[in-house]
Amino acid sequence: MKFFIDTADVDAIRELNDLGMADGVTTNPSLIMKSGRDILEVTKEICSIVSGPVSAEVVALNADDMIAEGRKLAEIAENIAIKVPLTWDGLKTCKVLSGEGRMVNVTLCFSANQALLAAKAGATFISPFIGRLDDINIDGMELIADIRAIYDNYGFDTQILAASIRSANHMKDAALIGADVATAPPNVIKAMANHVLTDKGLDGFMKDWAKTGQKIL
Numbered sequence: 001m002k003f004f005i006d007t008a009d010v011d012a013i014r015e016l017n018d019l020g021m022a023d024g025v026t027t028n029p030s031l032i033m034k035s036g037r038d039i040l041e042v043t044k045e046i047c048s049i050v051s052g053p054v055s056a057e058v059v060a061l062n063a064d065d066m067i068a069e070g071r072k073l074a075e076i077a078e079n080i081a082i083k084v085p086l087t088w089d090g091l092k093t094c095k096v097l098s099g100e101g102r103m104v105n106v107t108l109c110f111s112a113n114q115a116l117l118a119a120k121a122g123a124t125f126i127s128p129f130i131g132r133l134d135d136i137n138i139d140g141m142e143l144i145a146d147i148r149a150i151y152d153n154y155g156f157d158t159q160i161l162a163a164s165i166r167s168a169n170h171m172k173d174a175a176l177i178g179a180d181v182a183t184a185p186p187n188v189i190k191a192m193a194n195h196v197l198t199d200k201g202l203d204g205f206m207k208d209w210a211k212t213g214q215k216i217l
């Protein structure tokens with residue numbers, strides 16, 4: 001499973017990229033707002049850090065304007081994936097921009113039917129939002145499994161990009177189901193390294209090591 005970093009924080013992206021953990025990046029208007037930076041400038045910097053797809057989201061609501069915005073965002077760098085919402089106009093935009101050979105990430109997906117439409121419209125990525133479904137007591141991971149089954153039934157090559165990931169467990173479950181990509185905030189990716197028994201074991205080793213009086217360096 002590829003890891004995309006769900007942030008516009010360039011320092012966090014750089015740190016994870018140096019570790020080989022950043023196969024790509026996803027941004028959205030809220031993350032750009034949080035960065036406090038200009039969308040074109042921060043997205044360009046992100047594209048210079050990671051070589052994989054960097055999603056930049058359109059903000060127009062009608063297809064003509066979405067297409068124009070998508071083309072402008074695509075000028076930022078070769079590795080831009082244009083992010084469009086899963087609306088009828090978003091699907092039209094997806095069809096046009098993917099037809100031009102551009103990567104398109106269809107976002108705000110909350111049902112298997114929406115994912116089916118995105119694949120038919122030529123999406124490179126479909127972004128089902130796990131956490132936001134869990135928030136309203138709908139099993140977000142079940143949606144990932146449904147989309148996996150449907151895409152595999154028909155051989156769609158649209159990649160399932162599990163999004164709105166809130167915990168390390170979400171990462172594990174998405175990987176077990178076979179999501180192609182998971183995008184998560186840096187803190188969630190770092191939390192995957194944590195285990196209480198690792199901490200306890202290390203503590204025990206350090207105490208015993210101190211008793212030996214030895215040094216390695």
Ligand code: E4P
Nearest residue numbers: 006026028131132163164165
């Ligand atoms: C990524 O593409 C999505 O915009 C993001 O994962 C949404 O996450 P949130 O539901 O935590 O805002």
